[in-house]
Amino acid sequence: MLGFLNINKPAGWTSRDVVNRVQRLVRPAKAGHAGTLDPLATGVLVVAVGRATRLIEYVQQKQKRYEASFLLGRRSPSEDIETEVSEIVEATIPTLTEINAALPRFVGSIEQRPPAYSAVHVAGRRAYDLAREGKEVSIAPRSVEVDRLDFTRYEYPELDLAIDCGSGTYVRSLGRDLAESLGTGAVMSRLVRTAIGEFTLNQSVAIDELTPERIEEELVPLAVAVSHLPQMMLSSEQVRELEFGRTIAVEGYRAGAEIAGINGRGDLVAVLTEKRAGILKVLRNFAPSV
Known part of the structure; x- marks a missing residue:
């Protein structure tokens, strides 16, 4: 048992729930x-x-x-519909022209403040644990990369967006900041991750279809992770x-770069x-006898 599973996580499951299901099927592997x-x-x-x-x-x-959906003119502590949602009285209703004009401000390298209900550590604890206890959570903004931010449908109060972004980006916070720039608020009502690199939704497997035999069929090779x-x-x-575990002599690689060493069969x-x-x-060794 060695490789990656591309799983279509269902709503209502935590990521840990999915890992626990897989863990039971692949023991003693991690x-x-x-x-x-x-x-x-x-x-x-x-x-x-x-x-x-x-x-x-x-x-x-x-x-x-x-792919994400937001309800404009609303706010919630978690910035999504998982906590109590309140409507903004006499909320501004942005036009499609205003939305289109605002979107480019949130593309590129941007500063983003993660939501209070997030896994970010604050004073040694998860921010969401503090938030659920009713404590005030202050998280410093951080730099994130957003490569694409497009609207795909707008029918107030519903706004659908398509997003390509780097690690650490909170989609809830993108919706929050976009709405605030338009003079209103937003809560996220739906989120679908359609890809992580080469791992795409149309090639994913449903969690309830997993068996030990199916897992072996679905395992993606290690080399894909470092493509x-x-x-x-x-x-x-x-x-x-x-x-x-010995070093090897090569020429032409820049200092500090990480390199994927591949054998003649294409294995990492x-x-x-x-x-x-x-x-x-070696930083990570997967040679046969290691």
Whole structure:
């Protein structure tokens, strides 16, 4: 059991619920997810199985794609419909022209304040735990990358958006900030993650279809997790050196870069980085005998 599962998370399940289901099916192998989805959300949840858990951070680096729906003229503590929603009295009703004009301000590298109901750590605790206790939560804005933000449907109060973004972006907060720039508020009513890099919704598997046999059929190879890294084809001699955890000699790779070392069958052997000029060392080793 080694690789990644592309699971279509159902509404009402936490990401941990999904991992627990997979864990029971793959024991004694480990399982862990790459990129949390709130219970409200559905769509792509990548679950690493076995030693693939060592590559979760690389999956999280990939671009994410979402479809989201918002209700304008409303607010809630969680910025979605999971907590009590209140309507704004005499709320401003933005025009489609105003929405289109505002969208470009939230594309590129932007500063974003995560919602109080989030997994961000505040004073050693999760922000959502503090928020549920009624405590005031103050989270500093952080830089996030939004590559695309388009409206797909607008019929007040409902606004549907399509989003491509980097790791750490809160879609709820995008809707909140867009609405505030238009003089109103918004709560997220639906969220579907349609892709994380090469892991797409149309290739995902439903959680209730998983069996040990189906898991083995659905496992995605390790190399997909690091497809965004520079790739290096390894000779059989280099693979043997990596099996013993040794360094290998190469030329032409920049210092500090992480490199995916691939064998002749296209399998990931190791994630490598430069130890010194012309010498690569192992960061993550998946050589056969390791």
